[in-house]
Amino acid sequence: MSKSLIIAPQWIGDAVMTEPLLRRLHARGERITVGALPWVAPVYRAMPQVAEVIEFPFAHGGLQFKARRALAKRIEGQFDAAYVLPNSLKSALLPFLASIPKRVGYLGEARVGLLTHRLKNPKNKPPMVAFYSALSGEQDVAGDRPQLQMDAADVDRALAELGLARGAYYVFAPGAEYGPAKRWPARHFSELAAKLDRPVVLLGSGKEASLCDEIAAPVNAAEAGKCLNFAGRTSLLQALCLIAASKSTISNDSGLMHVAAALGVPQVAIFGSSSPLHTPPLSEKAAVLWLKTDPAYQPPLDCAPCFARDCPLGHTRCLNDITADQVRQKL
The missing domain is CATH 3.40.50.2000 (Glycogen Phosphorylase B;)
Incomplete structure (x- = not known):
């Protein structure tokens, strides 16, 4: 070998x-x-x-x-x-x-x-x-889908450490390292969390902790403990385990989006300045929201995908105009 x-x-x-x-x-x-x-x-x-x-x-x-x-x-x-x-x-x-x-x-x-x-x-x-x-070096490289497998003992350990149960929560991954033009607005994440029937676990890096606080604050003010902000407070292994055991994961186009797809978790992936034609979540359980391809969205989003960190036109319509209800309907 x-x-x-x-x-x-x-x-x-x-x-x-x-x-x-x-x-x-x-x-x-x-x-x-x-x-x-x-x-x-x-x-x-x-x-x-x-x-x-x-x-x-x-x-x-x-x-x-x-x-x-x-x-x-x-x-x-x-x-x-x-x-x-x-x-x-x-x-x-x-x-x-x-x-x-x-x-x-x-x-x-x-x-x-x-x-x-x-x-x-x-x-x-x-x-x-x-x-x-x-x-x-092989010619036929089309159609492959990434696959990850978490050890069941690792998942059980992570859930016990963080006081969670399988399928009893949603995961939000609201960050995107590249920039604001890939991030669905915090207020929309908050609105969605308030409408869901289970608690929400917020995941991300330490740099995204304040963003997750912004999402969680209005939700927890109305319903204490509805949002659990674990951004920067888990290891990557724990984050993978929490995604694997979630009811569904909602994210921007980010690394954790691809993790959820490879784990085969039901998910909704929200795209703005980037393109699901280039970096889609490769899973049969993934739903994608991208206004560029929505025939009902008017006027057409001719500027997308721009692949910019910040909206060059200043409106970020590609993300601002995606509603919480649209995401919830995909769950």
């Missing part, structure tokens, strides 16, 4: 999108080890085909050449192939320094000499699953 090292992307959503590639490699007999930053590593531990996860000791940003060279010396001789998923120069350094014989990746930024097998970057934005799966 050949041994392969996967250099993982740094974002949760991208990590989820790599699962079909790893499944393909495992199916043809490769033993998979993933090298990932700590905040992404739990996603790969939810992939049964991954034999081992190495948590990289690198900080975000910077080349950190000495640290990469030290780790390269420790893993030298252990792998037959490396698949470099990010397009950055620094991500290709470790396999090169470790003298891994086969090093596969897209051309990326100035790394021709670091890779032995190089794919040209596609001109148009392909679906992310296909983009990563093409690194397997």
Whole structure:
């Protein structure tokens, strides 16, 4: 059995999108080890085909050449192939320094000499699953859906620690790292929470805690304890477990949206400046709300998708005009 090292992307959503590639490699007999930053590593531990996860000791940003060279010396001789998923120069350094014989990746930024097998970057934005799966060298990469599996004991432990029960709550993931043009307004999340028949668990990073407080405050003022703000208060593993055990998850186009899809959880995904044609939630249980494709919405949303952080026109109609009732009807 050949041994392969996967250099993982740094974002949760991208990590989820790599699962079909790893499944393909495992199916043809490769033993998979993933090298990932700590905040992404739990996603790969939810992939049964991954034999081992190495948590990289690198900080975000910077080349950190000495640290990469030290780790390269420790893993030298252990792998037959490396698949470099990010397009950055620094991500290709470790396999090169470790003298891994086969090093596969897209051309990326100035790394021709670091890779032995190089794919040209596609001109148009392909679906992310296909983009990563093409690194397997196989031609038929369409139709794959990411799949994650949480350990039942981990889920039960997380629920017990946080005082929750399976299917007894909804999850809201109201953040989006990219910017406001991908975030459904807080007041709409609040209105939806007030209308639901179960408590709402708010998930996100510590940076999104204030946003979640803004959503929870008016709801809890009317019905104490209806919204539970866990943003920044759970590990990623706990967050994955809470999503897996939820009745349904409502989110923007974000990493946690892709997590819910890969876990097969019923969900509603709300799109604004981005496009579900490029980064859809790949699940039969997912409902998508995007006014661009709603024939009843007038005037037509010709500006979408703009892929901007902030609305260039200043109105953010693509999100402001999606109502709480529209989302509730999809649940």
